[in-house]
Amino acid sequence: MSRSGVHSMAGVHDVDDSCNSSVPYRHKESDEESDDEQLAAGAAVYGILPPPVQTGDRVSIVAPSGAVNKNILQFGCEILKQWGLQPVVDDRVGEEWAYLAGPDEHRAQALVDAFNDPTTKAVICAGGGYGSTRILLLLSQSGLHENALQKKRFFGFSDITALHSFCRLLLPGYISFHSPMIASSYFRKGTDESRRALKLALFQRRLSSACPTLQGCCYTRLQTGNAAESGGKVQGVLVGGNLSLIAALVGTPWQEELSGKILFLEDVDEASYRVDRMVMQLVTSTGGRLFQDLAGLVLGHFGPPREGGRGPPVDSMFWFEMIGLPPSLPVLHEIPVGHILDNRVLPLGAVVEMDLDKAQLKVVEQVELS
Amino acid sequence: MSRSGVHSMAGVHDVDDSCNSSVPYRHKESDEESDDEQLAAGAAVYGILPPPVQTGDRVSIVAPSGAVNKNILQFGCEILKQWGLQPVVDDRVGEEWAYLAGPDEHRAQALVDAFNDPTTKAVICAGGGYGSTRILLLLSQSGLHENALQKKRFFGFSDITALHSFCRLLLPGYISFHSPMIASSYFRKGTDESRRALKLALFQRRLSSACPTLQGCCYTRLQTGNAAESGGKVQGVLVGGNLSLIAALVGTPWQEELSGKILFLEDVDEASYRVDRMVMQLVTSTGGRLFQDLAGLVLGHFGPPREGGRGPPVDSMFWFEMIGLPPSLPVLHEIPVGHILDNRVLPLGAVVEMDLDKAQLKVVEQVELS
Numbered sequence: 001m002s003r004s005g006v007h008s009m010a011g012v013h014d015v016d017d018s019c020n021s022s023v024p025y026r027h028k029e030s031d032e033e034s035d036d037e038q039l040a041a042g043a044a045v046y047g048i049l050p051p052p053v054q055t056g057d058r059v060s061i062v063a064p065s066g067a068v069n070k071n072i073l074q075f076g077c078e079i080l081k082q083w084g085l086q087p088v089v090d091d092r093v094g095e096e097w098a099y100l101a102g103p104d105e106h107r108a109q110a111l112v113d114a115f116n117d118p119t120t121k122a123v124i125c126a127g128g129g130y131g132s133t134r135i136l137l138l139l140s141q142s143g144l145h146e147n148a149l150q151k152k153r154f155f156g157f158s159d160i161t162a163l164h165s166f167c168r169l170l171l172p173g174y175i176s177f178h179s180p181m182i183a184s185s186y187f188r189k190g191t192d193e194s195r196r197a198l199k200l201a202l203f204q205r206r207l208s209s210a211c212p213t214l215q216g217c218c219y220t221r222l223q224t225g226n227a228a229e230s231g232g233k234v235q236g237v238l239v240g241g242n243l244s245l246i247a248a249l250v251g252t253p254w255q256e257e258l259s260g261k262i263l264f265l266e267d268v269d270e271a272s273y274r275v276d277r278m279v280m281q282l283v284t285s286t287g288g289r290l291f292q293d294l295a296g297l298v299l300g301h302f303g304p305p306r307e308g309g310r311g312p313p314v315d316s317m318f319w320f321e322m323i324g325l326p327p328s329l330p331v332l333h334e335i336p337v338g339h340i341l342d343n344r345v346l347p348l349g350a351v352v353e354m355d356l357d358k359a360q361l362k363v364v365e366q367v368e369l370s
Numbered sequence: 371m372s373r374s375g376v377h378s379m380a381g382v383h384d385v386d387d388s389c390n391s392s393v394p395y396r397h398k399e400s401d402e403e404s405d406d407e408q409l410a411a412g413a414a415v416y417g418i419l420p421p422p423v424q425t426g427d428r429v430s431i432v433a434p435s436g437a438v439n440k441n442i443l444q445f446g447c448e449i450l451k452q453w454g455l456q457p458v459v460d461d462r463v464g465e466e467w468a469y470l471a472g473p474d475e476h477r478a479q480a481l482v483d484a485f486n487d488p489t490t491k492a493v494i495c496a497g498g499g500y501g502s503t504r505i506l507l508l509l510s511q512s513g514l515h516e517n518a519l520q521k522k523r524f525f526g527f528s529d530i531t532a533l534h535s536f537c538r539l540l541l542p543g544y545i546s547f548h549s550p551m552i553a554s555s556y557f558r559k560g561t562d563e564s565r566r567a568l569k570l571a572l573f574q575r576r577l578s579s580a581c582p583t584l585q586g587c588c589y590t591r592l593q594t595g596n597a598a599e600s601g602g603k604v605q606g607v608l609v610g611g612n613l614s615l616i617a618a619l620v621g622t623p624w625q626e627e628l629s630g631k632i633l634f635l636e637d638v639d640e641a642s643y644r645v646d647r648m649v650m651q652l653v654t655s656t657g658g659r660l661f662q663d664l665a666g667l668v669l670g671h672f673g674p675p676r677e678g679g680r681g682p683p684v685d686s687m688f689w690f691e692m693i694g695l696p697p698s699l700p701v702l703h704e705i706p707v708g709h710i711l712d713n714r715v716l717p718l719g720a721v722v723e724m725d726l727d728k729a730q731l732k733v734v735e736q737v738e739l740s
Contacts, residue, residue: 248651254654
């Protein structure tokens with residue numbers, strides 16, 4: 001799509017925008033809580049938001065990726081109990097096979113079982129690590145149905161990025177939560193704000209309450225261009241997650257369309273040249289059009305490069321120039337999301353707005369509560 | 371393609387095999403040196419082998435990837451001079467831009483200029499590192515012509531893997547050399563056999579002389595199956611190189627077709643889970659058919675995993691089971707190619723034969739000398 005297509009994203013009523021062809025458009029009929037001025041009666045809605053949990057609900061805990069630290073898992077479950085939830089830890093969470101939380105078949109089936117379990121109200125990943133891309137083919141043959149997906153919110157990040165993409169391929173428009181994971185050391189040592197972010201994403205019915213506005217930084221040189229033309233604000237469907245996983249999905253059936261979207265990226269412990277190479281894979285796989293075709297780019301935490309001396313820190317201005325971002329691309333960076341103690345929550349698949357004047361990322365309340 | 375298609379690769383006259391549709395088939399008319407029994411008069415030939423260099427020839431030295439160590443480069447040039455060659459070091463080889471040997475435009479243009487230079491007879495990469503995937507789009511717009519390619523042999527490995535793929539996309543059937551690089555520390559400290567391998571690949575006219583048979587190991591459990599049915603031997607076009615690069619090309623225009631091919635892979639300093647993830651990207655990008663559709667798999671050096679404790683060494687039997695190789699797939703491993711001092715040469719794009727009884731990889735002399 002052309003750059004002009006991105007502009008039209010700023011108009012929420014512009015439902016014919018071809019760049020959103022993969023998102024189901026529906027018209028809301030009624031919602032008592034829909035007092036947000038962005039959501040006029042009859043306005044188009046984007047995305048499918050599963051219902052929140054309520055006090056007393058059972059929630060499924062799964063481990064689709066790396067082996068889980070049981071002590072941290074226990075700590076995380078205690079937090080969930082403090083919030084009035086009943087964590088249902090799948091027996092297979094405790095398995096180990098090399099660096100994985102059990103054989104591929106077990107991890108895949110546990111995830112399917114969690115979504116199909118009528119007694120639980122959400123699916124929370126214990127941890128990331130590695131292993132999700134090993135089960136994508138199995139999941140695609142599993143008989144997991146979109147109806148099961150839309151009944152439950154799904155939580156996780158890092159390696160879980162691949163599963164977020166899988167879910168959205170199964171149910172276009174499905175909103176899933178890039179969030180802290182309860183058996184992660186980042187969660188145990190995490191800030192109160194980070195834990196509160198997970199709690200809100202679990203319990204709040206409205207998307208804007210579940211995912212409060214996040215503050216980032218705006219790279220000065222990039223505040224002009226297309227965002228300036230649209231009043232410093234751009235909107236688009238939020239996609240992305242961990243860069244290593246986004247790159248590892250290129251060329252597979254689970255690569256999400258990026259054109260017209262707001263792309264979020266974070267990573268950790270990666271040398272600058274690796275980050276560079278992964279971004280170049282995204283760029284070349286789009287025929288060199290990636291940064292021209294995105295509505296915007298949101299960068300979370302990348303941390304210092306793993307192998308010092310082989311390049312600058314990722315969040316530096318130098319890196320922006322290395323990657324070759326066009327000056328017209330709206331960019332927010334240092335959004336508090338990623339492998340950090342103050343990891344917040346992002347609604348993948350939802351329409352979000354980048355406000356470059358305020359350097360903020362906020363959700364747009366056009367969702368269908370399923 | 372089906373597994374049965376692989377079997378027919380063992381018959382060198384089976385030129386209608388659909389798995390080789392990307393390779394130009396031609397019939398040799400005459401070649402004084404073609405006394406190899408594999409090459410009967412009128413037999414089909416695969417691949418395009420540029421002419422060798424001769425004593426006194428000028429050869430182009432380029433740096434398409436990472437910044438070059440000038441001391442090692444000087445050492446490498448001295449070796450070339452000892453062999454009677456005149457290394458022509460492009461001025462841009464000495465440039466530095468972050469971790470790269472100069473800006474993308476310079477590195478790309480230097481490579482194009484080297485192929486277009488009528489006074490030089492081969493193109494040798496100084497080193498790898500990182501940077502080749504950054505210039506692929508530039509190269510595709512450069513006007514580099516297949517006629518220029520087929521006049522010169524091209525040498526390099528590691529990051530240069532992407533350029534080997536680029537060359538073969540430009541000129542299907544082009545045979546390029548996965549080889550030591552003259553400004554690499556592996557070359558300076560390398561074995562006599564490794565340096566001799568580069569020399570042979572430069573000077574020898576016949577492919578079997580340029581790339582002598584290599585000895586590997588045969589994973590016992592995998593000696594049966596399809597290879598056994600074909601007398602312990604399988605043939606196919608050799609593709610591949612550095613796994614990180616092969617994975618980074620997935621989903622881009624420079625991803626080579628793997629079905630029916632013999633896939634070579636090597637890497638270094640990669641944690642097992644990363645190797646696993648990269649292989650899974652190849653697997654999922656082929657719809658899960660990769661190992662069923664390959665004619666064979668050849669593994670070079672992978673070294674110990676970078677991050678200890680996160681998985682077994684790559685060459686171990688355990689790793690084979692992790693990756694899930696089917697028992698019927700012919701596999702040779704520990705071929706002396708990769709980031710090692712005894713790095714030998716492989717002819718990418720050429721038809722090779724895996725002899726599983728002897729655990730050897732040897733070239734098949736069906737080439738057209740251009």
